[in-house]
Amino acid sequence: MTTSPFHTVLVANRGEIARRIIRTLRRLGMRSVAVYSDADAASPHVREADIAVRIGGAAAAESYLDIAAVVAAARDTGAEAVHPGYGFLSENADFARACTDAGLVFVGPGDEALRVMGDKIRSKEHVAGHGVPVVPGFSAAGLTDAAIAEAAAEHGYPLLVKPSAGGGGKGMQIVAGPEALADALAAARRVAAAAFGDDTLLLERLVTRPRHIEVQVLADAHGGVVHLGERECSLQRRHQKVIEEAPSPAVDAATRERLGEAACRAAASVGYRGAGTVEFLVSGDRPDEFFFIEMNTRLQVEHPVTELVTGIDLVAEQLRIAAGRPLGFAQDDVHLDGHAIEARVYAESPARGFLPATGDVIAWRAPRGVRVDSAVETGTAVTSHYDPMIAKVIAHAADRAAALALLDAALAETVVLGVDTNIAFLRTLLAVPAVRSGELETGIIGRMPPVAVPAPGERALAAAAGALQSDAPPADGSPWHRSDGWRLSGRAEPRAWTFETDAGEVAAASAGVVDGVAVARDADGDVWVHLDGVTQRLRPLSRREASRRRRSARERVDAAAPPHVRAPLPGTVVAVHVPDGARVASGARLATIEAMKMEHTVTAPHEGVARILVAIGAQVRRDDVLAEVHDTPEEETP
Known part of the structure; x- marks a missing residue:
């Protein structure tokens, strides 16, 4: 590319994808415009862009989903093009049309592709007419629940219920039998309406031992369509991808050619333009059999693994195509070099059911020797307003075994203090024998045992105690809150430090500086320690508090179970499952947030x-x- 496709490009997104797009814009000599919400005013992507424009409040609906505000920001800053990244408005046909009407180039496909491929039901019917194999199923559009139940019985169980609009696995429900269908339909509709504004559902045959394989395509406005090989995305939790790799260990050269041809047919059928991903379901029992799932008409989260094995900058190609230029290479020019694996680092608490976590990142250190696309830096606030993914760690090596080893070592080096993450879980997942051998399928994570939180070792405890002991004395000289063992008699005695952790209460036998440790205290006074590839949070307890908790625990031994049911995280109550005063069994559903x-x-x-x-x-x-x-005894039940 000898000249820049555009002078100024607005990035209609946030976090790591905004930063990644800005990097390519800078490399190609183009000016970047960032947009941000009130919650993101101090975010790294705002600082790194050449220009930054506030577009609204913290809620996505008030900012990143506000079409008028984004288009106005582009026009006011002299942008010629808008890159939507992924998520938010990236697959919104109305947004693409608004950009065009405002004289802006939308870096993505045209209106037909967005409308056809943005509807799972319509896209499935469309590609089937162009020779692309599809999973047997039916649309629930316009059907009553009774009619859906009748059609489901005809197709047979198990079935997968999923929203027709949107993607990312949101709202998907597995239904083993007719008794679970009504609840699954209600849950899928709630999520679909909240996430996509459309509660239309699609029901499909559930493929057993499924592998999730997707193919990256590029298409220009001159009829050129190529594929860049496949990605394996089978390691998923609740239909959300966790670890992705390229190429797939299950796909041989012949199947790769068939997958690529099917993906290119799907793209060509809608006059596709830009970078897109065609997703397929592959049977674990018959890896040569595959079915079309959907087409994502945008850049994918996992695009770095394709970039690393092909050497092609997908964002640069998107910009080139959007500017009307033809592809600079043909299918025969695409070659796969080595193996790449990506792990998504989320702000979440695996030991608490993978609930999203929030807080300030008080220390961030990226690993060396791998690619890291990060949304955070030291000081970044992780809020509940957006997706909890905070970084991607991507390893590239000569073969799969070497890439796995490199990724595990990189995750061990990744330091995130101040916010719970899934890094330890990712390392555990990489060590699963089926993952090591490449025998992947989408149910692996669901069969893993509950995540256990290890108790901190002596060195981690010593480092935490050392951090507390190094605290400066109070400015007023008062001895009552000193942590150095000061006593009225003048003789200092070693301080005994007690901590509360997710694994229980523990005490530090010593305090001091520990080699190779990253340690910091957050605003609540908790001590975060990263040592030997493990991060732990330790909450200091005073002697009085530790004693009180031990007494309270002894008193609770014979007491009844606590009556309170608390919210596990902040959110909105979307369902109440029982009426007030109802008698319920242990484990009965009460409310959904x-x-x-x-x-x-x-x-x-x-x-x-x-x-x-x-x-x-x-x-x-x-x-x-x-x-x-x-x-309440049953005879006293209201």
Whole structure:
């Protein structure tokens, strides 16, 4: 590319993808415009862009999803083109049309591709007519629940219920039999309406031992269409991808050619333009059999693995195509070099059911020797307003085994203090024998045992205690809050440090400086320690507090189970499953909270009578009491 396709490009996104696009714009000599919400005013992508424009409040609907505000920012800054990244407005046909109407180039496909491929039902019917194999199923559009149940019985169980609009696995429900269908339809509709504004559903045959394989395509406005090989995306949790790689260990050269041809046919059928991904479901029992799932009409989160094995900058190609230029290479010019694997680092608590986590990043250190696309730096605030992914760590090596080893070592080096992450879980997943051998399928994570939090070792405890002991004395000289063992008699005695951790209460035998440790304290006074590839949070307890907790624990041994049912995270109550005063069994569903476009259901801790304290639509904070379950004898039940 001898000249820049554009002079100024607005990036209609945030976080790591905004930073990644800005890098390519800078390399190609183009001016970048960032947009930001109130929650992102101090985010790295705002600082790194040449120009930054505030477009609204923290909620995505008030900022990143506000079409008029984004288009106005582009026009006001003299941008010629708008790159949508992924998520938000990237697959919104109305946004693409608004850009065009404003004289802006939308860096993405045309209107037909967005409208056809943006609807799972329509896209499936469309590509089937062009020789692309599809999963057997039916659309629930316009059907009553009774009619859906009848059609489901005809197709046979198990079935997969999924929203027709949108993607990312949001709202998908697996239905093993007819007794679970009604609840699955209700849950899928709620998520679809909240995330995509459309509760139309699609039901498909559930493929057993499925592998999720996707093919990257590039197409220009001159009829050129090429594929860049496939990516394996089978390691998923609740239909959300966790680890992706290229190429797939299950795809041989002949199958790769067939997959690529099918993907190119799908793209060509809608006059596709730009970078897109055609997703397929491959049977683990018959790896040569594949079915079209959907086409993502945008850049994918996992695009770096394709870039690393092909050497092609997908963002640069998107810009080139958007400027009307033909592809600079043909299919025969595409070659795969080595193996690349990407791990998504999320701000979440695996030990607490992978609930999203929030807080300030008090220390961030990226690993060396690998590619890291990060949304955070030291000081970045991780909020509940957006997706909890904070970074991607991508390893590239000569073969798959070497790439796996390099990725594991890189994750061990990645330091994130101040916010819970899934890094330890990612390393555990990489060590699963089926993952090591490449025998992948989408159910692997679901079969893993619950995540256990290890107790901190002596060195981690010593480092935490050392951090507390190094605290400066109070400015007023008062001895009462000193941490150096000061005593009225003048003789200092070693301080005994007690910490509360997710693994229980522990005590430090010593305090001091530990080699190779990263340690920092957050605003709440908790000590975060990263040592030997493991990160832990330790909450200091005073002697009085530690003693009180031990007494309280002894008193609770014979006490009844606590009645309070608390919110596991901040969010919106979207469903209340039982009426106030109902008698419920242990584990019965009480209420469902939506947060970060995911649903979390709270259940009864024991049998009893439920007192419901919230209503649908209520905004709740973490640990708010949603309900109480009292051990009222059955004969006294209201």
